[in-house]
Amino acid sequence: MIRKTRRKGTWLAATVLAVGSLFATSLPAYAETGVTSKEIKLGITLPLTGAASPGYNKIGNAMNAYFKYVNDNGGVYGRKVTLIQKNDEYSPQLSIAKTNELVLKDKVFALVGPLGTANYTSVHKSVGIAKRGIPSLFLNTGFSGFGSKKTYPTSFMVLPSYAMEAKIIAQFLKENHAGKKLGIVYQNDEFGIDGMGAFKAAGTKFDVSVAYTSGTQSAATAQTWVSQLAAGGAQVVVFFGVTSATAPLLAVAAGAKYAPQWILGSVGADPLTLRALGVPLAVLNGAQTPAGNPSPNDTSDEYVKQFQEVNAKYNAGTAFDDYVLQGMNIALMTVQGLRAAGSNPTRKKLISAMETKGSSFASVAYSPLGFSKTSNVGHTGYYMAVMDANGDRKPFGGKVKLYTTDSGSGPVVVSTFKRPAMPAKGLPSNS
């Protein structure tokens, strides 16, 4: 078949043009992709618009705010850190296209914080992240499969895995809700399945189990979830899904006067976002949730205090919430990774630095980091928290009780780990 019309001006043309200019001119003095004498270019894909974007769409700007702060204070060995955000609308196919743009057109040094399990699975496979040796740091997903060093040798997690989270919730249920009728609503994909497998292994039996397909969350579908939970008499309901599903679930339940003890998984529990999505404070009051970080309102925490200051100056007008905190923390860890890669960073050096030094990085999260030459697992634990009448999050029982575990059959233990201190002025000086 011969087609005579064609689309003009695709990015591919720009790509080959850009590549062509590389061939046509002499190589720059510093020849690692995405690194010049003045700049280190990084990229992230995440939903900036659409139904899945609430909350997530703050992460990139938060990262950029912190990078600007670092840049204004000398950068990383004199280089400015630049982050290019690409909107994938939470569509895996679009994630592939946008990551291809980052890699081929924008020529980023590394990916940082790519978001979504299905999204990153498709990107890793189709873009050839490992084959190209592209560092992919601090994935914004807790799918335990990404912890496979063999399959994902250049990728590094940051969140505790969903399996870890489920094991910790299972332990919490045993300790605090024994004998109650249990219900669960979970996303019926690798996210929820990761958690369900861990619940099962931990011996947690749910009296009511409701699965929903990603993308179907709405008030109408939430109605059916609530009906099933209420009909089954669930007294404690675990929710293992995204915020855009938490909101209709809680709103519909409140409307139906159904008020179980909610245990909201970490992914869908940001109070500020839930309130923005119309969930009344009264409904959130008392909800329990696993948390890795301190509350974004806890100004007694040195990390939170520093990040709030950065946010006020470099991300003005953006409410400081869990997503902003997470974004800034990823940026903080990224800067440590870049510094650890040395003054002449290469992709290989960055990966090596992550493996050999990454576990000692300063991070706002309370739990240890699991990076090593044989592990790309990030944080490894949670504490349980409870939301108060102001929508704030406080440690359950009044004090952080940190549980740590792994994604496999290891036990859940109470940890005495002390996280590293925030670098002075929030500016890493590691090497």
Place this chain on the structure above:
Amino acid sequence: MRNFKFKRSLTLIAATSLLSITIVSIPTVAQAAPACTTANYVTTCLGATTDTAPYMLITPANFNGTVYLWSHGYRPNVDVPAGIPGYGGYKVTNTPEPAPGGNPQVIGALLAKGYAVMGSGFARQGWNANSAVKTNVELIGIYKKQYPKTTKVISWGNSLGGFQSQYLAEKHPELISSAGALCLSSDVTAISDTAADALWLIKTFFDPTIKGGNYSAGAAGYAEAMGDLVKVFTVIGHFQAAIAANPTAPAWPATSKVPDALKAVPSRSALVLTALLTGVPMQSAHFDSTSAPAGIPAASALSFQLAINPALAALENVANAAALATFQIYDLELQTGGVWYDNTATDWAARVADERFIWASALSGESATNALLGYLAAVPKAKANPDARAKVAGLGTHTGISKVPTVLYTGLADPILGASQQQSIIDKHDAYLAQQWPANRDAAVKKRVVNNLLPLWGIPAAKYTKFTAAGSPDTTVAATPGTNHCNFTVKQYVAIAELLAYAADNGKHLSGGPLLTKIRKAGNMTYDRGYVAPKMKN
């Protein structure tokens, strides 16, 4: 799942025809020497090789000594009754094709530079890899005899013709100086199995009266095969109407005999699973698996992006694969003497170990996916006659070891898996190089092992689905570059021809800036050494 209403009926698919459209006249029957006529400084010769395959030679008066040998793509080896989408009214033809589709612009561009072009119509249609290679070898000799000034032969072809060209590059480097294999078919077993998988899955999920092979002898078998083709398009037509009526939960075809419990799963998810199990791309001519109509609520848009658009992409691409399967199964049964398709050892679940997560929404979640896969695991499998199956492998495959500079080019979203097959050639070639480098070192061979492959890719845009003002997908627009089978422009064909000429003249590929400039000007042509296309599923 959100409920969508298309205000106007959804019109999709005209299955992409795999047929090569020719514009040249039918030549004379077999003869010892070609009959030539000259007009406007161009000599056109018609003749036939010893196997009775008609050929055409077109040579300009200022012939520069280099001739392009074109091999056309797959043509069914049976007439197709009128009314069948994409193929209806087709009559078996061996009309020679001296350039892509006989396109006068491509021919004109080459003649203007002093190149000659030639091509055969081949003696046999259908899967003709082995016989067509022999025809081409003979045709090269005929041309050189007719034009002793000939110094170089450049072989190129698309689809099954890409097979011929790659084969010549591997087995007859003494006859050609460079080769172009476009949207090629490579391993006959892999591509035939893939197509047959698609047909078997359509039969299993949607219409068990599809025979799907073991066709009777003679006219009865032909009628059975064409009957299957009609049934395939009936299923496809059902989905067009059902998705238009209720995109969220389109009805299962009335012909489906899956258990009622399984019908609780949206039928579109079975369609998506069919695509994923066969490995056909999830981007099609009109559906990008990313877009949603403008102006609908955000939650609805996300559902459309994640679930509905992929189902429509699957529908377009599966239609192509299943139609090819009908022809291929029938043809290969004729050639091998029995049932050759076998899926007794197929692990369907393993085939979607990753994709089931990536396309979780389109598959309606884990439970639905497990239910569909469970059904496939439970139903009787297709079992081959071992002798027939063994014969299929003998009908043609590649080593991947090109011994002359070879350009590969395909769209990533080729529904006949051009990208996966191109990747298989690259993988085989890479394996050869990996083995050859240390072997040469150990043998103290100082000559550098040459990488003869120049793989180029046509990547579809991230978003290209068009919607009407009423919000319905618009399938009247041209297929997007990078999608459909062998969906190339004249510019792209000419660019490939120029790359092949350079390689023939220099014994190596154009590289660096000049290469990138050339492919940029051709449009939608990417050179990316780091790219790895999905592998074949079988």
